[in-house]
Amino acid sequence: MRNQAATQLLSELSVPGRRAAVFPPSDVPDRPLDELIPTRFRSSAPPPLPELTEPDVVRHFVNLSTLNMCVDTHFYPLGSCTMKYNPKRHERLARLSGIGDVHPHARAEDTQGLLEMLYELQEMLGEIAGLPAVTLQPAAGAQGEFTALLVAAAYFRDRGERRTRVLFPSSAHGTNPASAALAGFDCVQLNSSVNGLVDVRELTSKIDESTAVFMITNPNTLGLFEKDIAEIARRVHDVGGLVYIDGANMNAILGITRPGDFGGDMMHYNVHKTFTGPHGAGGPGAGPIAVRPLLADYLPGPIIARKDTPDGPRYELTTPPKSIGRMRSFFGNVGILMRGWFYLRTLGAQGVREVSETAVLNANYLLAKLKDVLPVSHGDRCMHEFVASAKGLKAERGVTAMDIAKRLLDFGYHAPTVYFPLVVAEALMIEPTETESRETLDLFAAAIREIVAEDPQTLRDAPHRTSVRRPDEVAAGRRPVVCWQGACEPA
Numbered sequence: 142m143r144n145q146a147a148t149q150l151l152s153e154l155s156v157p158g159r160r161a162a163v164f165p166p167s168d169v170p171d172r173p174l175d176e177l178i179p180t181r182f183r184s185s186a187p188p189p190l191p192e193l194t195e196p197d198v199v200r201h202f203v204n205l206s207t208l209n210m211c212v213d214t215h216f217y218p219l220g221s222c223t224m225k226y227n228p229k230r231h232e233r234l235a236r237l238s239g240i241g242d243v244h245p246h247a248r249a250e251d252t253q254g255l256l257e258m259l260y261e262l263q264e265m266l267g268e269i270a271g272l273p274a275v276t277l278q279p280a281a282g283a284q285g286e287f288t289a290l291l292v293a294a295a296y297f298r299d300r301g302e303r304r305t306r307v308l309f310p311s312s313a314h315g316t317n318p319a320s321a322a323l324a325g326f327d328c329v330q331l332n333s334s335v336n337g338l339v340d341v342r343e344l345t346s347k348i349d350e351s352t353a354v355f356m357i358t359n360p361n362t363l364g365l366f367e368k369d370i371a372e373i374a375r376r377v378h379d380v381g382g383l384v385y386i387d388g389a390n391m392n393a394i395l396g397i398t399r400p401g402d403f404g405g406d407m408m409h410y411n412v413h414k415t416f417t418g419p420h421g422a423g424g425p426g427a428g429p430i431a432v433r434p435l436l437a438d439y440l441p442g443p444i445i446a447r448k449d450t451p452d453g454p455r456y457e458l459t460t461p462p463k464s465i466g467r468m469r470s471f472f473g474n475v476g477i478l479m480r481g482w483f484y485l486r487t488l489g490a491q492g493v494r495e496v497s498e499t500a501v502l503n504a505n506y507l508l509a510k511l512k513d514v515l516p517v518s519h520g521d522r523c524m525h526e527f528v529a530s531a532k533g534l535k536a537e538r539g540v541t542a543m544d545i546a547k548r549l550l551d552f553g554y555h556a557p558t559v560y561f562p563l564v565v566a567e568a569l570m571i572e573p574t575e576t577e578s579r580e581t582l583d584l585f586a587a588a589i590r591e592i593v594a595e596d597p598q599t600l601r602d603a604p605h606r607t608s609v610r611r612p613d614e615v616a617a618g619r620r621p622v623v624c625w626q627g628a629c630e631p632a
């Protein structure tokens with residue numbers, strides 16, 4: 142939609158003297174302003190705020206909101222990010238006064254209900270992971286990784302072991318090496334084998350007594366289950382290292398298999414991905430971690446503990462004896478954590494398993510519908526997502542993954558993840574999630590088929606129907622313009 146209210150800034154729409162509400166004259170006698178606020182504390186002129194009617198303001202923001210794509214307006218197959226539908230019921234429940242209005246400094250005695258729910262969430266996450274010790278503290282997946290690596294470092298320090306290296310496959314998410322480097326480890330990358338999985342022989346040749354942690358995503362970022370994971374874990378354990386499972390892809394295995402059962406020692410959840418916290422644009426999130434009992438003493442506090450008393454269970458905040466300390470203020474992003482609690486309690490054990498079964502079915506359905514036009518480099522089957530490649534299209538007709546992604550916007554679809562994982566040329570990483578219907582998947586597949594048959598120039602010029610076309614993504618990241626010049630102090 143292109144209208145005045147959406148394309149002009151509020152300051153440009155401003156008309157001097159225009160007001161949202163006109164109040165009757167005050168019948169309270171005026172006191173001299175100087176008596177209320179001394180001159181030296183007052184500015185000489187009112188701030189240059191836009192002057193508008195209420196409808197001007199409402200239309201401006203509502204129209205702006207329609208320029209963006211979101212899960213509530215469009216199919217959003219953004220691989221690795223699990224952009225599933227976020228039930229509105231959970232939004233309402235998370236805002237209930239006993240949750241939304243609780244002050245983080247409130248005494249434990251006064252917030253027993255909330256603490257009980259958080260305790261239950263710890264228990265449920267421990268059960269789903271097969272790793273019983275849980276902290277809800279980390280604010281996102283990446284912070285969960287960082288937290289777990291600090292926990293691992295504390296564990297090895299305590300044992301008097303000097304282990305300096307963290308290993309990860311070349312298909313790893315960029316946060317894995319970033320977290321390892323931030324936690325002070327040396328990063329070692331393994332090449333994936335031709336079938337897209339970890340090469341056990343290469344792993345074995347690179348691990349030794351200096352290995353602290355092997356980080357692995359399972360299913361991996363190609364949407365493939367690492368079938369040798371038990372053997373991989375055994376080899377890492379044989380040299381005294383720990384196995385970290387990046388849990389971003391839990392949507393594929395919920396209730397079917399558990400990281401703790403296939404050899405993981407620690408993992409993070411992305412509550413905002415797997416358990417429907419609305420996310421995107423950098424937040425909010427929650428990245429609880431679950432670890433084996435031998436690492437429990439090092440977790441950051443506070444952790445919610447349950448104490449049985451003659452008057453029934455009491456919940457309190459505790460800090461493990463050798464804790465690495467806090468990772469953030471208070472006890473986590475409670476609003477997102479609670480949406481996860483509602484999600485899990487609504488679905489129950491059977492429902493949670495069906496989530497993954499349906500997510501895997503949907504991804505395979507789409508893979509089968511698309512592989513003849515967008516080949517999938519690794520395997521004919523996938524877990525909850527798959528990585529297609531536009532390499533052939535690029536060679537034949539000069540059409541890139543980026544062109545297809547941009548053209549999809551014209552068709553009313555959010556683009557899939559592109560150019561990740563790095564091991565696939567011209568990658569399009571597609572994750573439909575379980576919340577989409579067969580009709581939506583059929584329409585999306587039809588759109589892709591139509592797009593790849595289009596004139597290459599149409600694709601290179603796409604998108605044609607969005608308010609912004611191809612922004613310079615590097616400049617947008619490095620030199621963001623975050624305020625309108627006229628509203629800022631001169632630089």
Ligand SMILES: *Cc1c(COP(=O)(O)O)cnc(C)c1O
Binds near residue numbers: 281362390411426
């Ligand atoms: C999203 C993601 C992360 C990072 O999680 P955040 O919550 O965005 O910090 C790590 N690994 C993988 C595979 C991911 O998809």
